[in-house]
Every structure is written in structure tokens, then in C-alpha cells.
Amino acid sequence: MTYCVGMLLDSGLVFASDSRTNAGVDHIATFRKMTVYEKPGDRLLVLMAAGNLSITQGVINLLDEDPSAEIGETIWNVPSLYAAARLVGSALRKIYEIDGGYLKQHGEEFIASIILGGQIRGEQPRLFNIYAAGNFIEATAETPYFQIGESKYGKPILDRLITRSSTLDEGAKCALLSFDSTIRSNISVGLPIDLLCYERDRLRVDVRRSIDQQDPYFCEIKRQWAEGLRETFARLPDPCWGEKLDPI
Template identity: 45%
Template sequence: MTYCLGILLRSGLVLASDSRSNAGVDQVTRVRKLAFLPTAAGCSVAILSSGNLATTQAVVSTLRDRAGSGQPGLDLMAAKTLFEVAGIVGAILRAVADRDGRYVAPYGDAAAGFLVGGQMAGEAPRLFQVYAAGNFIEATDRAPFLQVGETKYGKPILVRALTFETSLGEAAKLALLSFDATLRSNVSVGMPIDLLSYVADSFSSEGVSTYEVHDPYWVALREAYGKGLEGLIDRLPTP
């Protein structure tokens, strides 16, 4: 299992993923699930991966291999909108699943899902969730976050506190607290956390931070949030 989160804001995007890949109790590894896709100049697109590791790696590698190929509907370099990029991801995911699915079925599930976020020239930042079937949905100002993987534990804080108008910095804090809740509740999600804070119209891939378990900010955030909750509970009226 994994946990990936994408947040769409007026000011940009926040994308975050854990790093645990689990193929059994004795096959636990750390894998980077946040990657940047090759696109035309003046564009920046990132992808977050969840599901069968062989499938996700095959999809991302194929996306990179086909970039610049000129193949209609499969060349990221030719995409003019992020909607087209999401369609290309879905098409390649379907092709990989059709090719490998029946061979993997006796041993496990070959399904995978993705979050695709970024900005293409001439558009505002956009965020899509690509399902295992290859179809996809888009985040909106009314539903500004999307999740894949182990989603339930990290969702409540986002529903309560996040809006499309939340600042980039506040959204990054909420994303990390969403991961804190998930890590506390499910051992199949693990550190480190890779977090991208993308400023609208920057077309930059430099805003990535990685938080290890002993990172001073990560430790301070978790401790302050825990103590704050304890204090709030103490102040609430007893039923």
C-alpha cells in the first residue's frame, strides 16, 4: 500500500507521497513515488504512483520513452493541455495492464493508479487522478484534493481545514499532518515523505522537500500538533 496526495490551490499545487513498497512482510523497500514527466518548454508536470510497483514503473518508463516520439496520443512532448497528459497516462496504463495483467493475476494484483499535477503553458495549474482502468477525474475549486492508496486516515483533516484559497504554506502543513495520521494508523505507509510545493506560473521543478523520520521540522510539527490536540480536548465541555 502507499499514500499519495495532491492539492489544487489558487496559488499552485502541493503533491506528496510516501516511500514504502510492500510485497510481503519480508519484502519492504523504500521507493520514490514522485517523478517529473518530460514535457515541452514552459511546462512542468509531476506524477505520483500507487499500486503494483512493476506496473507503475513500467508506465512511468514508457511515458519517458515515448516522449518526443511523435506517436499520436502517446507523446508527452506534443501535449498542449494537462488533460491530454492525463489521457496519455491513462492510455499507457491500459496498455501495460492489458499486456501484463493475465500473467500477474495468479500471483497478485497488477492494478495501479496515479495523480498527475502541474501546469502547461497557457493554462492554470491542474490536478488529475488516473484510475486503474485508465479513466480519470480532475480536482476543482470545490473539491481541491485527490488521494490514491491508503486514503482514509489522512482525509479528515483535509476535509475540515483545506480550501481552494488555502495558502501554499498552510496546505503543505496540512499535507504533512495528513501523512502523520496515516503513518500512525497504517504500517504499510512509510517514510520518507517527498513533498512538492509548486508555485503557479513558476514552471519549476525545484520545490521538492524530503522529510525523513528524524527531520527536525517533521518532529516539531508532529509534537506541536499532538500537544495542541490534547489541549483542545481538555478545553472542550464534558458530555
């Protein structure tokens, strides 16, 4: 299983992905889900992928090529994030063309879900969620984040704490706590967490950390968060139900 979250904030972008791949409980390995395309001063793109690893690795291999083989576009020279998302969609469709029928023969679904975000010189930072069919949606003013993979356990904390005006540090902290909640509830999402924070208009990576269970900052905020939740819970007033029984 996989869990990835990408945030589009006024201050920039935050990306976080786990590193666990499993194809059955006795076939567990560590695979990075995050790929970074950086040409300092020109572009910084981050791609995170969930789903069938053979599909998503295929997509990433195609992105350095020109899937149309005519237009001459690659992830390194497309003029906009929209064009980059189209490119990823085209790569997904090409992999589907190659492998889709064979997967079906073996009863396997074509499952893939991708978050692509970043900034290309001349544009604002943008964030896309690309589906297996190669179609995609873009985060708008009301959407501060996208998740892919095992997203539900870690969603309430994002809904409560993240808005477009959150700082990059707040985004990173909240992403780490969202991973903590997910990892506690689902053993198939695993450390290390790859974390990348991008400050808008920098057009290069400033923060890129691989966070494992010994990471002192992650340990500290996990501890303080757990303690704060327990204290907040302990302070809640007890119910005073009275004698009345409601009909159920």
C-alpha cells in the same frame, strides 16, 4: 502500501508521497512514488502512483516513449495536462495489454491509481486522478485534493482544514500532518515523505524536499499539533448525562 495526496489550490499545487513498498511483512523496501517532469519555462508535471509497483513503473517507463508510436506525443511535448492524462491512461492500457492476462493467471488483480498534476505553458494548473482502466477525473472548483493508496486515516484532517483558498504553506503543513496521522495508524506507510510545492505560473519547481524522521520542521509541527490536540481535548466540557436512560 502507499499514501499520496495532491492538492490543487488557487495559489498552486502541493504533492506529497510516502516511500514504503511492501509485498508481505518480510519484503519491505523504499521506493519513491513521485516522478517529476520539469522543463523550466514550459512545463512542470508531477506523477504519483499507488498500486502494483510493476505496473506503475511500467507506466513511467512508457511515458518517455510515444505509446501510440504515431502521433509523436510524449509527456515532454503534449500541449495540455488533459493530453498528458490521456497519455498516462494509454500507458496503463498498454501495460494491461502486456501484463494483464498473466497477472490474472496468477490470481493478481491489475491495481494501479495515479495522481497527475502540474501546469503547461498557456494553461491553468490542473490536477487529475487516473484509474487502472486508463480513465480519469479532474479536480474541479469544489475539489481541493485527491488521495490515492491508504487514504482514509489522513482524510479527516484534509476535510477539516484545506480549501481552494489555502496557501501553499498551509497545504504543505496539512499534507505533512495528514501523513503523520496515517503513519501513526498504519505501519505500512513509511518515511521519507517526498514533498513538492509548485507556485502557479512559475513553470518550475521551487520546493522539493525529502522529509525523514529527523527533519526538524516535520518534528516541530508534529509536536505542536499533538500538543494542541491534547490541550483542545482537555478543554472540552465534560458531559453531564443526568439520570435519564434513552432506549437503545
